[in-house]
Amino acid sequence: MKNKIALVTGASSGIGWACALTLAKMGYDLIATGRRADRLEELRQALPEGVRFLPLIFDVRDQKEVDRLLTNLPSDWASIDVLVNNAGNAHGLDPIQTGSVADWDAMIDINVKGLLYVSKAIIPGMTQRNSGHIINIGSIAGKEVYPNGNVYCASKHAVDALTNGMRMDLNPFGIKVMGIHPGLVETEFSLVRFKGDSQRAGTVYKGYAPLLAQDIADIVEFALNRPPHVVLADVVILPTAQASATVINKKLTP
DSSP: OTTOEEEESSTTSHHHHHHHHHHHHHTOEEEEEESOHHHHHHHHHHSOTTOOEEEEEOOTTOHHHHHHHHSSOOGGGOOOOEEEEOOOOOOOOOOGGGOOHHHHHHHIIIIIIIHHHHHHHHHHHHHHHTOOEEEEEOOGGGTOOOTTOHHHHHHHHHHHHHHHHHHHHHGGGTOEEEEEEESOBOSSHHHHHTTTOHHHHHHTTTTSOOBOHHHHHHHHHHHHTSOTTOOOOEEEEOOTTBSSSSOBOTTSOO
8 A cells, every 4th residue: 555645534533543543554644634633643653653644633514624625735645545534423312302403513514514525625636546445434323213313313324325326426437435334333422422421421332342443444444455346335334232223232241
């Protein structure tokens, strides 16, 4: 992967962090985006020696900032080979009738519009070169709907639809497009969903062995190592204890 460039959004924690480290270990030069400059600096310190690293601090829902930074990359960073659209969030777990409009906006703006803004900035270069690999990180919530998950599930269903649509539209250019849809992964996800309530967030991962962020990064690595004629179009990954979005065996010994 020498001289190839990967861009990972939401790289300051969780799945994005694990994907960024894995790509760097594979030999990719790395563009990592996030909202927390201090965390991206910690990521820099964790990278293998010799990996070129370009941190970009922005919120994917800010279209003007996305365009400003990603369409004006230095010439030696402009040819992006791999895009991992990882930035995403869940806010609240309320029934539709009492849901917060601010929470709805945050999920739609980041999960859907943010993915579109970043992709819009990067895809033209890939179509011009007739090559590239786009990996969208979705969720089991993009395959199923569960009680109180209404808008979050809708946003992840949109990610699934956009992934499939991208694959069709970009097929003439030889660009691979993949969706990865994890079940329960122990990251900051639940802490964000429950708005900093660490006690409530902690119960989500009790009593069974959830996925780890590295499990998702391992799939990214495997997908990128497939030969040119192979694309892993759609992957759902669950911990062994999870059978669906709502069926979890918390009595299963890790």
